Amino acid sequence: MEKLLSVKNLRVSFNTYVGEVRAVRGVDFELQSGETLAFVGESGCGKTVTAKALMRLLQEPFGEIKEGSEIIYQGEDVLAMDKKRLQRYRGNDIAMIFQDPMTSLNPTMTCGKQIMESLILHKKIGKEEARAEAIEMLRLVDIPDPEKRMDSYPHQLSGGMRQRVMVAIALSCQPKILIADEPTTALDVTIQAQILELLSELKDKLDTAIILVTHDLGVVANLADRIQVMYAGHIVERGQASEVFYNPQHPYTWALLSSVPTLAQGAKQELYSLKGTPPDLILPLNHCPFAARCEYAMTICRQAMPEETGLSDSHRVSCWLQHPLAPEVKPFYGREVTRHDKQVSTN
Amino acid sequence: MTNKSQPTNLVEVKNLSKFFYQRRSVVKAVDDVSFYIPRGETLGLVGESGCGKTTCGRTLLKLYPATSGQIIYDGKDVTGNLSRRELKAFKKSAQVIFQDPYSSLDPRMTIAEIVAEGIDVHFTYSHKQKHDKVTELLAAVGLTEEFANRFAHELSGGQRQRVGIARALAVDPDFIVCDEPISALDVSIQAQIVNLLIRLQKERNLTYLFISHDLSMVKHISDRIGVMYLGSLVELAPSLEMFEKPLHPYTSALLSAIPSADPEHERTRERIRLPGEVPSAMDPPSGCKFRTRCHYAIDRCAAEVPTLDEAKSGHFVACHRWKELAGALGEAI
Numbered sequence: 001m002e003k004l005l006s007v008k009n010l011r012v013s014f015n016t017y018v019g020e021v022r023a024v025r026g027v028d029f030e031l032q033s034g035e036t037l038a039f040v041g042e043s044g045c046g047k048t049v050t051a052k053a054l055m056r057l058l059q060e061p062f063g064e065i066k067e068g069s070e071i072i073y074q075g076e077d078v079l080a081m082d083k084k085r086l087q088r089y090r091g092n093d094i095a096m097i098f099q100d101p102m103t104s105l106n107p108t109m110t111c112g113k114q115i116m117e118s119l120i121l122h123k124k125i126g127k128e129e130a131r132a133e134a135i136e137m138l139r140l141v142d143i144p145d146p147e148k149r150m151d152s153y154p155h156q157l158s159g160g161m162r163q164r165v166m167v168a169i170a171l172s173c174q175p176k177i178l179i180a181d182e183p184t185t186a187l188d189v190t191i192q193a194q195i196l197e198l199l200s201e202l203k204d205k206l207d208t209a210i211i212l213v214t215h216d217l218g219v220v221a222n223l224a225d226r227i228q229v230m231y232a233g234h235i236v237e238r239g240q241a242s243e244v245f246y247n248p249q250h251p252y253t254w255a256l257l258s259s260v261p262t263l264a265q266g267a268k269q270e271l272y273s274l275k276g277t278p279p280d281l282i283l284p285l286n287h288c289p290f291a292a293r294c295e296y297a298m299t300i301c302r303q304a305m306p307e308e309t310g311l312s313d314s315h316r317v318s319c320w321l322q323h324p325l326a327p328e329v330k331p332f333y334g335r336e337v338t339r340h341d342k343q344v345s346t347n
Numbered sequence: 348m349t350n351k352s353q354p355t356n357l358v359e360v361k362n363l364s365k366f367f368y369q370r371r372s373v374v375k376a377v378d379d380v381s382f383y384i385p386r387g388e389t390l391g392l393v394g395e396s397g398c399g400k401t402t403c404g405r406t407l408l409k410l411y412p413a414t415s416g417q418i419i420y421d422g423k424d425v426t427g428n429l430s431r432r433e434l435k436a437f438k439k440s441a442q443v444i445f446q447d448p449y450s451s452l453d454p455r456m457t458i459a460e461i462v463a464e465g466i467d468v469h470f471t472y473s474h475k476q477k478h479d480k481v482t483e484l485l486a487a488v489g490l491t492e493e494f495a496n497r498f499a500h501e502l503s504g505g506q507r508q509r510v511g512i513a514r515a516l517a518v519d520p521d522f523i524v525c526d527e528p529i530s531a532l533d534v535s536i537q538a539q540i541v542n543l544l545i546r547l548q549k550e551r552n553l554t555y556l557f558i559s560h561d562l563s564m565v566k567h568i569s570d571r572i573g574v575m576y577l578g579s580l581v582e583l584a585p586s587l588e589m590f591e592k593p594l595h596p597y598t599s600a601l602l603s604a605i606p607s608a609d610p611e612h613e614r615t616r617e618r619i620r621l622p623g624e625v626p627s628a629m630d631p632p633s634g635c636k637f638r639t640r641c642h643y644a645i646d647r648c649a650a651e652v653p654t655l656d657e658a659k660s661g662h663f664v665a666c667h668r669w670k671e672l673a674g675a676l677g678e679a680i
């Protein structure tokens with residue numbers, strides 16, 4: 001395991017006519033080689049912006065990475081890279097697949113050309129060679145009859161196939177990091193299962209680190225090694241997948257976990273749903289961002305920002321409930337209450 | 348419930364087909380589908396994209412003319428040409444909520460105008476009455492009065508979908524086709540909308556046809572679930588039974604694809620992998636349409652089209668081998 005990426009105090013703002021929207025507000029994390037890290041949260045919590053900032057894909061000057069932020073890729077400062085180095089960095093070192101495979105492929109180019117394009121640009125190889133390699137990539141992502149599919153246009157493929165082509169393009173230059181931004185949201189359940197399986201196979205085969213961005217905790221259970229739950233531009237809880245799923249500590253994580261329906265629940269049962277909406281990111285926040293929607297909010301939650309408390313080496317939570325003086329609460333998150341209670345009493 | 352003036356089944360569909368004719372080929376989007384929905388109940392319709400579930404819902408609402416078959420609504424056959432008056436009454440009674448809350452609201456109309464559009468067509472209300480009705484509808488779907496004068500772009504996805512629901516409710520319908528109302532939303536918002544739909548159903552005794560590809564959410568709202576594959580209904584059962592004892596291999600594959608928020612369970616369970624993709628509806632396989640991807644297909648499946656048989660009371664399945672497979676399918680989930 002080698003440290004690929006280290007992000008410190010990342011802050012991203014968008015300058016709009018109504019004011020500065022602070023989408024990411026001080027995010028720290030590290031990524032090791034070969035591991036899968038998941039960003040989970042509702043729309044607008046800053047997970048995609050964080051991912052885009054890693055690739056420097058934010059539109060400047062509209063989107064701005066604030067001073068004091070630090071993104072280090074294998075010892076190199078990403079924020080200081082010049083245009084030429086960035087060109088190489090994107091694609092060779094880090095690649096991204098987007099949510100919507102319908103709109104992120106070029107409709108006027110064949111799939112084969114789109115894969116060859118990045119190969120020719122990044123690997124500096126000839127057309128013939130690139131074509132052979134592109135066919136190899138299509139085979140790798142399990143596209144049947146790759147020679148024929150090379151000359152297909154995106155509209156001739158189904159949604160799942162298009163997403164496979166996207167994966168092939170992203171992985172064509174063997175990047176160390178693959179960012180998958182909601183890779184399965186636009187797809188059917190069966191196809192979603194196929195794509196997730198493909199990602200987990202490729203991860204082992206190519207030893208790529210994956211950053212998985214999603215709003216659905218169900219999707220990450222199988223794939224993720226570590227999970228970071230984001231809310232209003234902050235990481236509110238992070239830990240190994242088993243820690244976040246079996247011993248969640250933040251009320252927001254409880255809420256996310258309970259809104260995924262389990263198969264054990266009966267029909268016509270009321271599902272848990274989180275009230276209210278995330279805070280307006282234009283406003284400054286000097287207290288816990290989740291306090292307004294939290295059922296356990298105390299006075300302190302509306303006055304000061306909670307510190308990150310470490311429960312184990314990897315499991316950390318930003319919540320005032322972790323404070324030694326805080327009352328013990330029973331989470332409403334039904335399924336794992338017993339397991340959780342044991343943990344609380346030992347803390 | 349049974350009452351002479353009110354038939355138990357609000358909606359009954361018999362051998363409904365909808366074909367789209369192209370220059371040289373025919374797309375059999377809905378092929379010989381039959382089902383019924385009792386008053387006040389919800390039928391969930393699930394299947395992969397392109398299986399004809401949306402077309403089925405739209406044909407049912409007479410948004411597309413049916414190619415053949417019968418739609419019986421509230422005891423009356425509404426399939427053929429209706430008089431203007433009958434058609435208007437049908438359209439008032441049967442409403443729809445669309446999938447994409449972003450493109451189904453007119454960006455140039457205020458929320459109040461969107462919601463009141465149907466009221467103008469079907470009722471003769473005074474200005475004041477209309478205003479009160481809109482306020483009441485917005486309150487019913489959990490929006491405040493302030494939203495009335497806003498435009499769609501000022502709203503979040505969940506709020507927009509609430510407006511879509513308010514619009515459908517505006518003409519006091521009995522039946523609503525919910526066409527993937529939650530697919531475009533975040534998981535946490537999906538739960539809100541499903542809860543809202545369940546509450547409104549109880550309050551107003553609505554009947555739903557709930558179309559979705561997400562089986563786990565469908566289960567929460569549906570009394571019965573129908574599974575479609577390439578235009579045909581392959582299984583129809585009460586929702587709990589469908590989850591516990593699926594009889595069709597396709598249903599069990601769909602169920603096994605649902606991700607669960609439990610890493611241990613995810614890592615240990617065996618997924619049923621369906622080879623390949625859904626064949627084209629222009630040229631469906633002979634016999635059982637699912638046979639090209641079915642792990643249990645035999646020669647008979649290619650030769651004979653399976654009929655939708657009642658396996659148990661209320662549980663229908665279209666598979667030649669359901670009796671032999673009954674034990675094997677439930678375990679994978």
